[in-house]
Amino acid sequence: MPESVSKPHRVVVIGTGAVGATTAYTLLLRNRMSELVFIDANKDLALGEALDMNHGLPFVGGVKLWAGDYSDCKDADIIIIAAGSNQRPGETRIDLLNRNAAIFDDIIKSITKYNNHGILLIATNPVDILSYVSWKKSGWPANRVIGSGTLLDSARFRYLIGKHKEIDPRSIHAHIIGEHGDSELPVWSLANVAGAEIDFEQAEREDIFNSTKNAAYEIINAKGSTSYAIALALDRIVAAILQNEHAVLNVSSLLDDYHGISDVYLGVPSIVGREGIREKLQIPLNAQEEELLRASAQKLKDQIAQLNI
Secondary structure (H helix, E strand, O other), rough: OOOOOOOEEEEEEEEEHHHHHHHHHHHHHOOOEEEEEEEOOHHHHHHHHHHHHHHOHHHOOOOEEEEEOHHHHOOOOOEEOOOOOOOOOOOOHHHHHHHHHHHHHHHHHHOOOOHHHHHHEOOOOOOOHHHHHHHHOOOHHHHHEEOOOOHHHHHHHHHHHHHOOOOOOHHHHHHHOOOOOOOOEEOOOOOOOOOOEEOOOOHHHHHHHHHOOOOHHHHHHHHHHOOOHHHHHHHHHHHHHHHHOOEEEEEEEOOOOOOOOOOEEEEEEEEOOOOOEEEEOOOOOOOHHHHHHHHHHHHHEEEHHHHOO
16 A cells, blocks of 8 residues: 655755756645755756745645755655756757766766665656666666656557547556657557557557657757656656555666566566565567567667767
């Protein structure tokens, strides 16, 4: 059974740009923790976000929040990393790799100087590779280094299926797995509503998946960045951890002989609770899905190899 949040819990958000600030605000509104800390290389930005949210405490209450520094990671239960360069219009997530890997080197060193017991939750893209980088550089057990993975992609997928079928997306059971990016894949073989197979023509399936895969690009081209849905996805992961839900979420996890894939982070259904990732669920895939998942893994491994970590 989920545990109530009965003892002080501290969440640190590193990076107070669109994703970090929106995530912090979502956590505040949902009263996920008792202490919330903002850290940013731009100290004025972190201070401004903290002040702005503090002024709303008379309406929500219950949370102590402030702009701090890496020493505040000492007592953190969860450290969310949303810092890094933004994805630019026309740029793929992988194009961000070299710039953000260098940024993460400094961030992880600063965190582990003060904390060796918390959970790292990575949101910065390319999230699967940066989750792997964070795991390697932190030296922490892989179960305590989690990427947001394909949780948002799966939500987009469910939303679009529900829109086509005129069914509440919360009643749609469907997965996007693999890279959070261009090589992700839909698991159509398991998609269902109340156990009933979801029937689509091939052209409809392709349209739904392409809209899912390209959603971030569409949003970035329209308004410059994504923020709301990823904040809700991160909030969902935080809730699963702090309330020890053992919820099944498609987060980015370190794989070990998952359909023959090892030593790479990919988004797969994983059991998430207070200890982080308890287990990866090896869902059945058809031959085509398995081939696509392995191709996704190999793509990321090739990118990781260039980092020499």
